[in-house]
Amino acid sequence: MMTSITALNARRNVARRERDSFKPLLDDVYRYAIPFRKSTRDTGPAEKRVDQVFDHTAIDSAFRFAGKMQQDFWPAGQDNFSIEPGPIVPENQVDALKRELEPISKVCSAFFEDGDWDLAFHEMALDLCAGTGAILMNPSQEPEVLWEPISVPTEELLLESGPNNKIAGIFWDRKMTIQVMMDTWPEGKYPQILKDMQKQKPDTEVEVHVDTIWVGKDRRWNMIVWCDKHDKIIYKTQSRTCPWLTPRYFRVPGETYGRGPAMLAMPTTKTLNTAARLQLQAAAIAMLGIYTAVDDGVFNPDLAEVRPGKFWKVARNGGAMGPSITRFPDPRLDLSNMVLNELRMGVKATMMDQSLPPDGAAVRSATEILERVKRLASDHLGAYGRLVKEVTIPAVKRVIELAYAKGLISQDVAIDQLLVKIRVKSPLAIAREAQRVEKIVQWLQMVIMIMAERSNRVAHVEVALADIGGQLGVPRNYIVTPGERQEMDKQEAAALAAQAALAAGGAPQGAM
Template identity: 35%
Template sequence: MARRRYKTADADPQAGKSALEAHKKRHEKAWSDRDLWQKFYDDAYEFAIPYRRPSSRIGKAAETIERVFDGTAIESSFRAAGQLHADLFPPDFFKLGAGAISKISLSQDQLDKLNAELEAITTIVSAFFQTGEFDLASSEMCIDLLVGTGSLFPVEGDARTPVRFVCIPFDELAIEVDAYGKVVAIFWKSRLSRRAIKAAFKDGKFPAKFEDHLREKPDEEIEILQDFILDQDTGHWTFCVWLCDSESFVKEDEYKTQPLAVPRYHRVPGEPYGRGPILLALPTIKTLNKAVELTLKAAAIQMLGIWGYRPGAFNPDTVRLGPGEMWPMQSTGGVLGPDVSRLDASAGKVDLGNIITQELRLQVQSMLGDDKLPADGATPRSATEIMERMKRIQKNYMGAWARIVNEVIPVIVMRVMEILARRQIKGVPSIDIDALLVKIDVMSPITQAIKASAHQRIIEFIELVIAIKGQPMAAELIVKVDDALRKIGEDQLPRSLLTTKDEQKALEQKMQEAAIAVAAAQAQAGNKKAA
């Protein structure tokens, strides 16, 4: 593929202004807009998924749970991420099929041939998703997606592993969207050693200072910036790599498809980033954490007590409220009291901690979609209550489902197909997927459930016709039953498991011949018996 240099509207070659200088302004604007929301992201990661943050942001081996006193949000986040992963990426989670224009313009024989070819391509492409690396990267993406925005990056590998999968931490990403909310630029900021940078971009044009430091300090980590920019005229993406002290791009490349998926959960108009269940539940999570913290402090005071001693002058501005604290007092009891006396801090205590925290835990679990069954020994909930809770979560989930699916699966499938075509993998041609000629059908459980609800209307109408007419064969007079069942089967099953129309006619002919033979045998047996 011919490579094209990245051009920006601000670049002015006559004035000596390079494309990189103009690009830096766009890069800085995207990151400055993202930093406005960093406080909310910091709290979401700290209280719900504390070990998900990269070392480039918080440092290596940093302690991230000093302020966490309750693990409900952490547990529920991983349960919800696991459920989201199971719903998005079951085995054979996609298939290629003929688009709307192909179905109209091609004959049935041509359409069957096209679908057979696309199914063969699907089988080959699917094999590259059946790796532990894809499962790991997609699982990490689902965790970040619960905050609001995730990423999944199919990377071109080597001859042994043509496709690799990486989940870029959300802390290292900034994005830019157009007027319709579509992602048009992705900015990736990370830290790597000079040795790793040189190995990743062996043919890159590095500054002379980088080459000098590479020889002196090859393992020192520096910031590297890798950006992906959409050319809205051609629909292609430009990949550009640069360093902070670069005067020109280290490397540029061009891709026909979007290089990485950046799915977003719920999105507020005017905001480029998503808002996930963790961000929506953050006030309740922080309230629960503070309630548990105060409960633990109260329990510690009850265990170790607060002690008063005399002589002394009590000063409320200097004494500390904590377990085992010593308070100076003028009197500790009658006739000034003993020299040291324990103060009864629990007198008149009303224990509301467990009541409050239990209700808050249920709210957090509900908002994160963690509607697991009660533990053994707990008060059992009725089947009706459990079903209603599941229906509520499913409806809330489906509100963001279309966005998540469209921003993940078509992107990574098309990207993997481009990688395989570039590496000339046998059986994977370079084809355009536009939903008109060739489309991607998502086979995830929730998508299948949505299709099943549409199929239900067909089935209910056929049942209605049979109920009114009173004869099963009467439905054939109004509905093309075979075509309706074939349509349902094409949406639910791989095409290889369905018979073609020619195979169906041949089977019908055999069934008719078998029925005629049985009838003739019965008639012959009846004639012999009569004789």
Template identity: 30%
Template sequence: MIVAQWDVSKALRAISAAKRDKEASDEIYREAMDLTFPDRENFTRRKEGQQKAAYNWDSTPQVSVIRAANRLSSDFTPQFQDWFEIGLGPAAEQMPDEMFREAVGKPKDEAKAELEAVTNIVQAVFNGPGFPTASNETYIDWHYGQGGMKVMPNEDFLGEPVIFQAMPLSHFYAYEGPNGRLDRWFFWHELRADAILAEWPDATLPEKLKEEAGKPTPGMVKLASVVYRDYDERERPFRYEVFWQRGSDKARLVERQSRTSPFVTPRYSKLPGENRGRGPVLFALPDIRTANKIVELTLRAVAVAVAGVYTATENGLNGPVSIKPYSIIKVRRNGGPDGPSLQRLDNPQRIDFGELVLDTLHMNIRKVIGDNSLPPEAGPIRTATEFVQRARELVADQAGGLGRLYAEFVIPAVQRVVDILEARQILPTQGLQIDQFLIEVRMTSPLARGEAMQEVENIVRFMEMLKAIGGDPLMAFEMDLEKVAPRLGDLMNVPMDLRTTTEQKAQLKKAAAAQGAAQQGADPNVAAAAVEAQEAQQNGGR
């Protein structure tokens, strides 16, 4: 087998090329963050604690980005409730029971119960303190185009088994590979020299880094983490490596292989030929620029109107004039020979001209970013129907972005955690592959549950209509009630341990048939055998 691991020189050349590609597209993201979230803009290195919002006049875009990210944190991946489940995929559900048992070695009910146990353990990891914090920061960057999260096993025995760490958009770059999927990631970061071995116990340090780590006050070390897929490797195709370079010194500090990528970098949408994503903040950038300039000019006009600009008599030549609040313009006379020596200059009194378009701009910005917040209490009365419609519009407006977020964030993150937990033998499974065909991840969060509950509502409403038209006989004729109840249970995410299994249902049918036969004076055993034969015929025909 050909080992496709990069040597150090090739890796450093790839890191330099990735940095050039990243910097070529940094400007539009830097401008967007400058106008909407200046305190988060770290494309340009500045001192810690430096004020960055001095030239940002309009806070509406920043509030909208924060609210939209918080909305995803509370409705898409909520911390205090289960928001996904790992279960049988559509192909497994359609397989006949006997065929499934032969292929997997266990019945469907047992497989579902095992996957439910896996879901409970994996969900407990996501409900810990690390993921909600990191995911919220990821959602903020996702609204600019692409979020980033590092999902790593925790080497500290005092902590949780999995570490979730957000990667700023300004510090990573990812490349697309075959089929439009990301397969190379580059992440630039700094770490204290003495903390390298604490984060990567398997790291190999050169002598210069050992000397730096041994100092009383170790300095910060610039590192580059790289993840790339080795297409010649089948079992563990993703290579995770950390490189260090200072002058002519260079070294590979860490090298690991895993079944899944440690970096999860979901995009909102993308253009052909681009690797980075483009988010709703970039789409709203024209309105954001205009609104920011209108607020700036309005505030400057207010300052001039309140403080005033004055003219003063002066016998010499006029010097340069600077128009600003409390400025004085030197003139020959103020109102003739008997005029005052100091006089306020008239200025337009109407300074609210920008409000004519500012409300419209703000409404467009909120809608594009996804800030469908409730109207203020002082506004006109809204109905419950409007609130429901507002929630549905959020899902509809963000359908494309949420679909990609599910495919590039939820599924890889869940698969990555499963991989880490299986490596530590915490899960009852080994090599669980989430292919969205045999095994799938289903969203059960409030946003996704709304779609499922719509399907539940349609089924129940149809059954009520059948019952109103022709009573129970028509409903039983049109609907297979034995299939309706399990389907509703799946849509409503009812736990499997609260529901009867296929074997339990068969026993209940036999008992009911035997009891009915006994009441009519027939042989209960014959009735039970007839039910068993009918069940076997149905299973064989599936």
């Protein structure tokens, strides 16, 4: 299916109108919460970012939110997912399919052990604090690099809504030099005008458009690169999976962009910023003072310098008509401090900048551990399903396609969650599983307490504990398999039989 620049511009204009209506909300977030994620595309480098901020609580909480999101959802250096047989696979085929999927899962996990992914995820989590994040997962032609994931500021993107509230178009506007553009897409078809500019002045900046659209007829994603200097397509590629991750934390019905904790806390953040500004003004007044002067033609406030050792010429310092200069009463600061503390606590609570006692405490009770797990599971509970759907599953699908294209795996596995599924093993997923298996553990404890040695007549204790271990992310090589359990039963039965035979054979000698 051919796509023209005219058709792309029409779709871009629709997406731009929605982004322009959403821009005031983003501007507030960039001003008060994540000023260092605002793009330099329009302002250039070395822009003052915090000259309108008088309290850093929201900025600090945004970084803590990003770190907490990464630690809870995709911590570095951990096994955060696995590709496993789905729920409809017959029981006698599960082990064979599991052995087939295990090497594929290991190869895919290797992609995410790169430091580039950790960096991109943290920067994306900062944007997600505002509501919408973005990671571009590019393939790499270098043999020593598996892929090149990069985080893109949401401000540089135009998003188009598609069927079923999914993203159907991602339009990226970026400025780069001609030399960088040709190095980024060396196989592109460049017109003569760009080639001449590259020879004469390669550092000339041009506006480059990277448009990724879903073509429903072909069931493929098309990535198209073009620039304002040329109305033809420079580079085009096609893929089964979307090269972009565009997760949204919360989403208002009818909106394409998401809303995050920073937007939820924005009313309190603005009030806190205003209160902090007024407190600084009050402190300045308390230090320097405000003075009233009698208009007697002698004292001129415009010529009176406020500095130590300076003498002012006045008509009088007392008398029946009062002094010429009097200090205005200072404002009260204690009340503003109380208001500021309450506002800071409100911003931190909304942006999830709250923590339990440190993990490194000497002794932790079972109640404290349970409360820690519950807090972890409930912090992102509302957004967890959307994040799995818009981050974990599409990221693994993309990696499978890239690994197959590089020849690292033998087949392009389709993830349908029925025959082949992705099991999320992040700390947040484990916390949710811990809440689910809590009832099972309590039931097993009750059965064992009541039935004692006859508990196997009510519950499959060994099977249940092995299943719980797998759901909590315990490596499979630490869990006894059913085959190993049967072998143990055989050995125990043989040992009991040998003891019984020995006892039966030794009884007559003992009677003599």
